Amino acid sequence: MGVEIQIEGLTKSFGKQLIWGDVTLTVPAGEICVMLGPSGTGKSVLLKTLIGLLKPDRGSVVIEGTDIATCSERELYEIRKLFGVLFQDGAMFGSMNLYDNVAFPLREHTKKSESEVRDIVMEKMELVGLVGAEDKLPGEISGGMRKRAGLARALVLDPEIVLFDEPDSGLDPVRTAFLNQLIVDLNAQIDATFLIVTHDINTARTVPDNIGLLYHRHLAMFGPREMLLSSEEPVVRQFLNAQRVGPIGMSEEKDADELAAEKDQELPPLPPIPLQLEPTNGQPRRSQRPPGDWCRANGVTPPPGSFEPAMSMTPGA
């Protein structure tokens, strides 16, 4: 079913460097969330904090009633079993074939027999479309296949929460489109809570139920996909539409002179909101809402052309 993650007042610094402060959001059970943010805003630090690899300075991360920011090592060990993580590079052991890589968590953390391990590994290989590649070494396969193998390994202990750290990094647009479809199909099948960190705007626009944006040491906004894609809030609008005009500059915030210089520049209209990617089998996911549902419920007029199939033919959709 997936479990909820309640994040409240979360603050993290390294020495004097504040990474983000007072981050509060609830990642809803079973839904797909994407976390965006310019480079260096601490998205990976957030993922590491959620699995207890980093301790926050303040705040709480409550999962099934346990605050992982303050719990004991033993409780943390139990909570971690709920997580599957797809690391950026797949984090495969280079000297092990894909079968042994995927089997690794089962052999480490369970007492399953080799025949049970085999059944589970093959089931996960099938889920990610890698049957037949079990004997390959990670170095012998493409980046896209490595991600799939990493995903099979992340799924092997049947996680309730799956964290994806830039699943599309280093992938071409076609491979990214296939991976996005796989993510949506998997969510439909295993019903776990998915949190994806990405830089890919097309992924953010078409895959998730909810989007968050980290910017300038805080969570600028978090909410339903349609809320952020129809938002006129300058940072959200600039980031989700990959524009140069707006408060975000080349390295961080623009200074007052830069902002004054673009004061009279007219912003292009918001592009139409694309349809959300649906599972291949046509069966809606449990958390999927009809197109335009959030806009209607909140009296928001979406940009013209929104939710029209032709308008949703963005690359990769």
Ligand SMILES: Nc1ncnc2c1ncn2[C@@H]1O[C@H](COP(=O)(O)OP(=O)(O)OP(=O)(O)O)[C@@H](O)[C@H]1O
């Ligand atoms: N263990 C650490 N010790 C000190 N500083 C760290 C540590 N881990 C991360 N940082 C700093 O935290 C900041 C945020 O890093 P992080 O990798 O989370 O950013 P990001 O948003 O994921 O970036 P990108 O999109 O480029 O991957 C960076 O300035 C980084 O140098």
